[in-house]
Amino acid sequence: MPEVLKAPLVVEFPFTRSLGPVQSAFLTGLRERVVLGVRTTDGRTLVPPVEYDPVTAQEIRDLVEVAPTGTVTTWAWNHAPRRGQPLATPFAWVLVRLDGADTALLHALDAPGPDAVHTGMRVRIRWAGDRTGAITDIDCFEPYDGEPEQPGDHTGEFDNPLTGIVAPARLDYTYAPGRAQSGYIDALSGRRTVGERCPSCRKVYVPPRGACPTCGVATSEQVEVGPRGTVTTFCVVNIKAKNLDIEVPYVYAHIALDGADLALHGRIGGIACDQVRMGLRVEPVWTEGARYPDHYRPTGEADADYDTYKELL
């Protein structure tokens, strides 16, 4: 049995969003060192502000300024800060109810250790030097033993308000594909495609998942399939994906490799888009050093009879 593989996997993308009037005012306010909340119809002040009253679902737009000082309502110590977190040294995650607010804001508290943090402690915002209109315009909170500061009377009207943000999203983890897919990937390194047969219904799954989803039993018998296969269905892609070096239009297809009872996905090349059809016989094309076929091309054989793949659609 091959070794179960694992590899680092990073999924990363910039998430672009528009803000709407309330979040626009909140983030623009942070840029100007002003913290804004929103007042609900029953007179509560929510910080961070929301666009709809959580109780009545009414639209709320009544922005009010709150103080940069407040009280910790609960906290948790972070022993090992990760990349992108507010502070590089250990800190407390805190919920802070700012003076003038009825709800609490999540942020970081710079403190020497967990013994220096307690619920009810007084804190104050430490502003970032370089502010752009983001939650990170608050560097963090710091302990504060002075009087509550008095908020100004800002109502959320700013020159040059922020209307959108780009929030980078990143998932950074170790992926282990499991026993069945490790075998599949291992075989691909030798340019072979290996599936697994269900002991009950005899279907061959490619790529294998380790169990038959129909019968609910584990699969273990390896079966080599392909390399040739049949296009069972396909689409023409006309939209160019960012960072994908393939000219449009191109065809992406479901391909049932010979001997497989499940179609896999692949790009079809070596044929005009409008000539691709269900039943087209194809074979993989490998590029040097690749870990999977670059695309599939026609073999020149006669098209497969519909009855031979109709159960695989």
Ligand SMILES: [Zn+2]
């Ligand atoms: Zn089965």
